[in-house]
Amino acid sequence: MLALLIGASLLALPWNLEAVTSWSGFTDGLQRLGAYLAGFGAPDLGAAMLSRCLGLAVETVSVAVLGMALGLVLGYPLAMLASRCVMLGEDPRHPASRMLRRGTLEFARFLLDALRGVPDFLWAIVLANFTGVNAGTGMLAIGVSVAGILGKVLSEQWDNVEQSRYAALRSTGASQLAQFFYGVQPLAARSMQSFVLMRLECAVRNASVIGVVGGGGLGAALWDEYTDGNWSRVATVLLSLLAVTMCTDLGANLVRRQLRVDPNHPRAAQTVSRRDTARRRTFVTALIVLLIGGAVVALRDPLQRAWAELSRIEWGYAGDYVFKLLVPTLDDPAYAGHPFAERLADRFGSLLHHSVVPLALGVLSTVLGALVAALLVFPASVAFQLEAHRFTGERLSRWGATRRWTLLVGARLAALVLRGVPEVAWVVILMVFWKQGITPCVIAVGLHSAGVLHRVFTETVDNVPYQQLERVSNGCRPHVFLYGALPRALPDWRTYVFFQFEVNMRVGIALGIVGAGGLGERFKTNLSFLQFGAASSYLWAMILLTVVIDRTSRRLQMRRLKC
Amino acid sequence: MNLAKLTLFAAALLPFAGCSSEAASNPTPKELRFSVIPDFNKDKLAETSKMLAETLTKKLGVPVRYEPSNDYAAAVNGLIANKLDFVWLGGKTTVDALDLGKGEVRVLATRDIDLNFKSYFIANKKLVDDGTVKPMTNLADLKDKAKDLTFTFGDVNSTSGHLMPRFFLTEAGIDPNTAFKSMGYQASGGHGSTLKAVVSGAADLGALNFGYYDKASAEDKAAAPIVFTTPGYVDYAWVGHTRVGEAMLTKITEAFTHLDPKNAEDKAILDAWSPKEKFLPADGAKWESIRKVRDSLPKGFLK
Known part of the structure; x- marks a missing residue:
């Protein structure tokens, strides 16, 4: 089944391979890459450029923090409306009330699908018409799309809490909402926290490139310098971008360690005293308040500008714009003179044709990412590199230990860089060698997801209790890895x-804008060509695609884990 | 309804009536906002546009503010949505604005060169050196080679970077959607990106604004020589909205047409916009030919 999918995806995409199919193409590509990388050897480290990048880095983080906060505020109530246990519960109800609740639930789920089915890149393009080109737009775009993702995942996490665990509460006659707030929510809190943390990291990565479409932050500088061919400045921006995402990544790891409570974990947190918990809570709360406050201060100007733009818009025009965007039509000037049936067939053909790109890109880049990530797990695993003696009983020379340390740090650093460079930035780098087209996009998304998957892959392996590894141990680490850790992970x-x-399918849609083609590119092109009716049909196709995938994954009952 | 009630009703409406007639008579606006289509590097555009804002503030006696636009469509949408009062648009976007403006949009001024504007087709130097692409006088010469070449337009909304090159290719019997090995647009950065893409070899061929190319560095020009020059057509213009009043639109037009190369401040603007000599007053009828080209594009051309 998977092989079939991969094969079909390979055939479906219009690959551009001249960089590897002919010797001259290859040397040309290398030459371009060489000139480009030379720029990296000499990044522009002038004071002006550095202070510009620092300002943009602060803006990037602020956009992410505020976008995330907005996403939570919007997504939480929507998640409640989309959650079975809040809306339906176990209690018998009047059929009419049940139907009404069911309807609300389905509508909320659809709304969430729509919010997240449209990538933040495209949200930014649409929103920029109302709030202008500034960080305020980036914040809104990220907030809206995060709301869609959080709403879906939170509602699933709540619904995954087994009913029996809060049955006692229900037996006291607690109302549906009381059951939710005092039963479901606390039981899901740990996984919620960990998911929100992960999303925050993603938000920082997205914020670092949302500027490409007018959302402020480092992305605008990256794209402008790239299109202008200032490699040394592109290098500076890329390095700042990497610094921001890597700091976030490492910072989140610190917080994540604090959240760990599983006493069976090989390296469980030792402290569980009440005072420690209270202290930790104060610390985290203070950190959140500080972050949001700081972000508001940092974005004061762009937020004011966004507000000013919004307040002087003609609402008749805005309503008209939104209406045109929501109603697909077949009245493009180019359709003039063609009969209705032909227009309809043409549009549907095009919708199907262009849905293939994000789907195939999603399949291939995910497979590529998973393979690369899997290969990097063993060298990066704490259990297998640093603490193997605890289950194999081996003794290591000092030199051997150092070698393993180096291997671990190297593998982790590689993964950190892979995920620290956002997909769009990878595309920018790879496009130099491959030229514009689908190939650099597939590889870019693959590399980035390799980094992302690597972390969770390694974590699941490191979470396997050592007693279980000891059981299959014959002293050979790869053997233990293959027969002890892998089956469990x-x-x-x-x-x-x-x-x-x-996720990658959606990235595939967004990357349409920088050359991958497909639905995202169709939407953007038609919208910018002021063909709203056509743009609208591509918008609906994106949403529909997300709905189909979402319902499939719910049907397959994919277990969503605490990460 | 009796007469007394009717009178009362009318009286109640009076303040609103007064309000709307006041808006229609267009008192001098408190502030004017303008933008330009991002047809090349945004930082440089912002720099020259801010300079223009200062000069116009002095000439018009009203504060003039520059607002950047993210893409071509945003400049048009902004004009219609009352976020901008006048904008520097390309030929195609000028026609778009006239269509969307429902009679409230006017073409104000244009450069002398815009009445006979051209596009260049440029090729990566390597391909010219090894004879794959030769300078040509007829685009049809590309027909046999196209399938081995990658081609890039500029912004999809650009007249000189997309609309007219596509038109001339189609006239020569080459459908850019299918004829080339790959065909793409520059998502941002306008003509500057097109030039860089061909210089770096990311695209073999590209089409761009002749004015931008002529001002580019000698180094870039050598790395991406011209292989074809299109016939002339109508392009860029300053376009305004009547909400600021016809009188103000006339003042804006005159501010542009009266720019004097002997005055240092005016000259800086003329240099940045680089007409051959000056801006000319213009009216929308001249852009009818562009509308025809835009509306003649075949079904599915945007693929």
Whole structure:
């Protein structure tokens, strides 16, 4: 089945391979890449450029933090409306009330699909018409798309809490909402926290490139310098971008360690005293308040500008714009003179044709990413590199230990860089060698998801209790890895990979803008050509695609894990 | 309804009536906002546009503010949505604005060169050196080679970077959607990106605004020589909205047409916009030919 999917995807995409199919193409590509990389050897480290990048880095993080906060505020109530246990519950109800609740639930789920089915890149393009080109737009775009993702995942996490665990509460006659707030929510809190943390990291990565479409932050500088061919400045921007995402990544790891409570974990947190918990809570709360406050201060100007833009818009025009965007029509000037049936067939053909690109890109880049990530797991695993003696009983020379340390740090650093460079930035780098087209996009998304998957892959392997590894140990680490760790980790890996596929498909849509083609490019092109009716049909196709994938994954009952 | 009630009703409406007639008579606006289509590097555009804002503030006696636009469509949408009062548009976007403006949009001024504007087709130097692409006087010469070449237009909304090159290719019997090995647009950066793409070899061929190319560095020009020059057509213009009042539109037009190369401040603007000599007053009828080209594009051309 998977092989079939991969094969079909390979055939479906219009590959551009001249960089590897002929010797001259290859040397040309290398030459271009060489000239480009030379720029990296000499990044522009002038004071002006550095202070510009620092300002943009602060803006990037602020956009991510505020976008995330907005996403939570919007997504949480929507998640409640989309959650079975809040809306329907176990209690018998009047059929009419049940139907009404069911209807609300389905509508909320659809709304969430729509919010997240349209990538933040495209949200930014649409929103920029109302709030202008500034970080305020980036914040809104990220907020809206995060709301869609959080709403879906939170509602699933709540619905995954087994009913029996809060049955006691229900038996006291607690209302549906009371059951939710005092039963479901606390039981899901841990996984919610960990998911929100992961999304925050993603938000920082997205914020670092949202500027490409007018959302402020480092992305605008990256894209402008790239299109202008200032390699040394592109290098500076890329390095700042990497610094921001890597700091976020490492910072989130610190927080994540604090959240770890599983006493069976090989390296469980030792402290569980009440005072420590209270202190930790104060610390985290203060950190959140500080971050949001700082972000508001940092974005004062762009937010004011966005507000000013919004307040002087003609609402008749805005309503008209939104209406035109929501109603697909077949009245493009180019359709003039063609009969209705022909127009309809043409549009549907095009919708199907262009849905193939994000789907195939999603499949291939996810497979590529999973393979690369899987290869990097063993060298990066704490269990297998640093603590193997605890289950194999081996003794290591000092030199051997150092070698393993180096291997671990190297593998982790590689993964950190892979995921620290956002997909768009990878495309920018790879496009130099491959030229514009689908190939650099597939590889770019593959590399980035390799980094993302690597972390969760490694974590699941490191979470396997050592007693279980000891059971299959014959002293050979690869053997223990293959027969002890892998079988336990694989089901989790599968879930992550499926989730990554959904993410990558959406990235595929967004990358349309920088040359991947497909739905995203169709939408953007038609919208910018002021063909609203056509743009609208591509918008609906994106949403529909997300709905189909979402319903499939719900049907397959993919277990969503605490990460 | 009796007469007394009717009178009362009418009286109640009066303040609103007064309000709308006041808006229609267009008192001098408190502030004017303008933008330009991002047809090349946004930083440089912002720089020259801010300079223009200062000069116009002095000439018009009203504060003039520059607002950047993310893409071509945003400049048009902004004009219609009351976020901008006048904009520097390309030929195609000028026609779009006239269509969307429902009679409230006017073409104000244009450069002398815009009445006979051209596009260049440029090729990567390597391909010219090894004879794959030769300078030509007829685009049809590309027909046999196209399938081995990658081609890039500029912005999809650009007249000189997309609309007219596509038109001339189609006239020569080459459908750019299918004829080339790959065909693409520059998502941002306008003509500057097109030039860089051909210089770096990311695209074999490209089409761009002749004015931008002529001002480019000698180094870039050598790396991406011209292989074809299109016939002339109508392009860029300053376009305004009547909400600021016809009188103000006339003042804006005159501010442009009266720019004096002997005055240092005016000259800086003329240099940045680089007409051959000056801006000319213009009216929308001249852009009818562009509308015809735009509306003649075949079904599915945007693929």
